[in-house]
Amino acid sequence: MNLQISLPRRTPCVFKCPYCVVEEHDKYTGAALAPVEFVKAMNDHIYSGQYDRIIISGENEPMQNKDYLICILADAPKDIIIEVTARGFDFDFLIKNYPQLIKRINVINFSVCNDDKNPTHWYDKQLRWAEHFHSVGVITRFTYMMTKKLSPNQIKEACHLSFIDQITLKEIQGTKPWIKENKSNFVAKVLWNEITDKPYKDVDRFIIFRVHGQTIWVDHNCQDGSGNYLILRPDGEVYEHWEDTIPLLQKKASERNE
Numbered sequence: 580m581n582l583q584i585s586l587p588r589r590t591p592c593v594f595k596c597p598y599c600v601v602e603e604h605d606k607y608t609g610a611a612l613a614p615v616e617f618v619k620a621m622n623d624h625i626y627s628g629q630y631d632r633i634i635i636s637g638e639n640e641p642m643q644n645k646d647y648l649i650c651i652l653a654d655a656p657k658d659i660i661i662e663v664t665a666r667g668f669d670f671d672f673l674i675k676n677y678p679q680l681i682k683r684i685n686v687i688n689f690s691v692c693n694d695d696k697n698p699t700h701w702y703d704k705q706l707r708w709a710e711h712f713h714s715v716g717v718i719t720r721f722t723y724m725m726t727k728k729l730s731p732n733q734i735k736e737a738c739h740l741s742f743i744d745q746i747t748l749k750e751i752q753g754t755k756p757w758i759k760e761n762k763s764n765f766v767a768k769v770l771w772n773e774i775t776d777k778p779y780k781d782v783d784r785f786i787i788f789r790v791h792g793q794t795i796w797v798d799h800n801c802q803d804g805s806g807n808y809l810i811l812r813p814d815g816e817v818y819e820h821w822e823d824t825i826p827l828l829q830k831k832a833s834e835r836n837e
């Protein structure tokens with residue numbers, strides 16, 4: 580089980596990704612603890628022993644909340660795996676100012692979307708950062724949004740880059756018009772058909788296969804936490820689903836009293 584650490588929405592996200600996952604969650608309107616108190620609450624949950632990794636995500640782009648991120652990297656228990664997801668952050672800031680702390684990140688997850696809105700050099704920059712993180716021992720994962728503009732060749736090329744440790748193809752989620760128009764599992768199907776004659780089944784949450792020596796995870800529903808993760812929200816409480824407004828412990832207590 581992992582614990583998704585949802586950092587508070589302090590600065591409105593500037594990236595305006597057309598597939599924004601946060602806008603598909605019910606926007607959290609509760610209180611937010613300050614960084615030190617938040618990390619203390621996080622550690623109390625981690626010491627319960629039911630989590631083997633924490634994934635730092637956010638009520639919006641987590642890297643825009645560096646004060647929380649830095650406290651977590653400094654104070655999380657040493658034996659918990661830390662994974663960071665980030666879409667648009669300028670990693671040069673972390674590399675330059677906190678070279679020791681970035682080594683505390685176990686997995687860094689770069690998110691790529693060919694959506695015509697991001698300059699093409701943005702992908703090159705993410706590759707350069709990944710090369711650096713890989714060189715200091717961080718596991719690098721690239722998550723490619725499965726839009727119509729993603730090509731099988733881009734993924735095949737990524738399979739050959741030695742500094743990319745893991746690749747995920749993510750089905751874009753939501754009901755916004757951009758998502759409806761641009762969603763396509765074409766690339767996953769093309770790659771799948773190159774390795775097997777079996778039919779492609781996109782009813783399972785994950786499909787995992789190997790292409791050009793690289794393991795590809797296809798994630799058909801990243802919003803489905805059931806059995807995979809719980810969520811620590813900015814109030815320091817754990818929630819079961821993104822749309823829940825009542826913390827899990829409170830929910831369980833009221834179910835017991837019914």
Ligand code: SF4
Nearest residue numbers: 592595596599640666
């Ligand atoms: S970076 Fe994250 S929070 Fe910001 S717009 Fe993109 S998906 Fe939404």
